[in-house]
Amino acid sequence: MARIVEVSTTRLARRLHTPFVTALRRTTEVVSVAVRLTDAAGRTGFGEGPQVWRVTGESLESIEACVMGPLAEVLLGWDPADEPQSAASVALAGAVVGNGGARAACETAVLDLLAQGAGVPLAGLVGATTASVRTDVTLAAQGGFGAGVDASQFGQVKVKVGLDPADVDRVVRIAREAPGVPVRIDANQAWDLETASAAIGALLAGGVVLEFVEQPLPAWDLAGHAELRRRWGTPIVLDESVFSVHDLRRAVDLQAGDVVNIKLAKCGGIHAGLDIAREATGAGLGLMVGSMMESELGVSAAAALAATVSPDAVHDLDAAWWSIPMGDSGSPYRHGCFVLDASPGSTHASSRVVPVDAHWTVRAVAQR
Numbered sequence: 001m002a003r004i005v006e007v008s009t010t011r012l013a014r015r016l017h018t019p020f021v022t023a024l025r026r027t028t029e030v031v032s033v034a035v036r037l038t039d040a041a042g043r044t045g046f047g048e049g050p051q052v053w054r055v056t057g058e059s060l061e062s063i064e065a066c067v068m069g070p071l072a073e074v075l076l077g078w079d080p081a082d083e084p085q086s087a088a089s090v091a092l093a094g095a096v097v098g099n100g101g102a103r104a105a106c107e108t109a110v111l112d113l114l115a116q117g118a119g120v121p122l123a124g125l126v127g128a129t130t131a132s133v134r135t136d137v138t139l140a141a142q143g144g145f146g147a148g149v150d151a152s153q154f155g156q157v158k159v160k161v162g163l164d165p166a167d168v169d170r171v172v173r174i175a176r177e178a179p180g181v182p183v184r185i186d187a188n189q190a191w192d193l194e195t196a197s198a199a200i201g202a203l204l205a206g207g208v209v210l211e212f213v214e215q216p217l218p219a220w221d222l223a224g225h226a227e228l229r230r231r232w233g234t235p236i237v238l239d240e241s242v243f244s245v246h247d248l249r250r251a252v253d254l255q256a257g258d259v260v261n262i263k264l265a266k267c268g269g270i271h272a273g274l275d276i277a278r279e280a281t282g283a284g285l286g287l288m289v290g291s292m293m294e295s296e297l298g299v300s301a302a303a304a305l306a307a308t309v310s311p312d313a314v315h316d317l318d319a320a321w322w323s324i325p326m327g328d329s330g331s332p333y334r335h336g337c338f339v340l341d342a343s344p345g346s347t348h349a350s351s352r353v354v355p356v357d358a359h360w361t362v363r364a365v366a367q368r
Ligand SMILES: [Mg+2]
Pocket: 186, 188, 214, 215, 239, 240, 261
């Protein structure tokens, strides 16, 4: 291959066709940072880092500063083809603490370059053998169940619950519309132990079949999650509690969860995600891969991980669907699945998401 000679960033902004509401925030637009790596052969690889103040603490400005600072120092002049595929993940993790979204964007861009060089899709490069993965659709906590949204292609719904006491009644009504169909709920850390316990009790008493309850309690409260599992036997998904293999080990030690939701912006990229998946599977936990409010570019990388570590699970990869116009014939969302990018690297996704006239901030190798 060839050395990386340029690291560039630009902002991606896409309006959502429907506002997305959780216990923590209301989102009407996806704004993220695209990273572009250019090698000496003129090839370009892309990745995406999402702003997630309330979970990862990253902002657009912090991602840009991190990418153009310490991460560019690692990448410029480096030839990824000289190293094992996981080397970028290790080198980027050695350059900064945290900043998982910035690292993931850079690692994805490196893997995009490697995959293009090998003439294979990104998902194939990292080991996926399926052409698509199933995903749920996440519906808003306020404004009524699926109001104004045609999410009928999706076979599985995840309902955001939390701050509104009426959420429990709403989930009971949803469950009665489709008796016996398991419901996923995600409280995004909104409850304390007793509130969560009361909510789960009310849902079960209302006849709701709970597939799982995701992150009902604050990220730090592993003991509380373990207590909920003991009280109700309802599967618990850990999302905000698990950023790293170290977080995962603590959760396993305390028997705090049944499933881990892996996100590239938390763990720092595909290879870090593979490490978490390996350990979680070894500990008997289930796997789900999710994403932040990213465009198709970032979700394509998450889907590549999902298809590699748990091809049969129903993942949590609907984020980009909210910003793709209905009827878009190039959409990767088909029949409740995310269809993996079949082009070399993630060329299809990057060509759809990154405007040709984007203004890039560039740091070149000569500036070192
Ligand atoms: Mg979640």
